Amino acid sequence: MDGLDGRPSAQVLDLGPVCQENIRFLARRVKRVYVCDMFIRLDRCLGKGDSVDRIWHELDYPPESFDGILIWELADRLEDGGVRSLVDRCHALLKPGGMAVVLVLGEQVARLGANSFVLGQNFGVRLRPQPHLNLPIRGRQNRDILAMMTPLKPAKSFICRLGFMEFLFTRD
Numbered sequence: 001m002d003g004l005d006g007r008p009s010a011q012v013l014d015l016g017p018v019c020q021e022n023i024r025f026l027a028r029r030v031k032r033v034y035v036c037d038m039f040i041r042l043d044r045c046l047g048k049g050d051s052v053d054r055i056w057h058e059l060d061y062p063p064e065s066f067d068g069i070l071i072w073e074l075a076d077r078l079e080d081g082g083v084r085s086l087v088d089r090c091h092a093l094l095k096p097g098g099m100a101v102v103l104v105l106g107e108q109v110a111r112l113g114a115n116s117f118v119l120g121q122n123f124g125v126r127l128r129p130q131p132h133l134n135l136p137i138r139g140r141q142n143r144d145i146l147a148m149m150t151p152l153k154p155a156k157s158f159i160c161r162l163g164f165m166e167f168l169f170t171r172d
Helices: 020-027 038-048 052-058 080-093 142-148
Strands: 011-014 032-035 066-072 094-105 115-119 125-129 153-159 164-170
Touching: 011 020, 020 032, 020 115, 038 052, 052 080, 066 080, 080 094, 080 142, 094 142, 142 164
Parallel strands: 011 032, 011 066, 066 094
Antiparallel strands: 094 164, 115 125, 153 164
């Protein structure tokens, strides 16, 4: 959020499960918040046995539209090819200097199933189970995430006490 404070017309795309708290949190800090629940779309696609490539048409925003994209744990839910498609699309959607946040679940949290990450007071994050989602988990290591997010550049990473890792990437 610090990086978005200097951008009064900032626009953010949230790819996670729809969460009213996150919409309110972001709406107080940026000009526009767009939400595209890629988790529900992925769940429906996998449930029908369709190719994951069918969901990317949902991200039909113009190139360089967003200052920030919240990817959440979506990279944990996709095969390598799906992550590549996601990263390519997010790279195209980010403005130069834009940022993408990726969260990756630790093993203990991953066993709990799909979650939404709820943003709260003082930028705290808590998990909210999403039992209606039946999504696979890939359990990637830090180095895997860093490699998969190319051409985005790693800026920061954190290990959170709730059992997940947070990565911040930027677009040159």
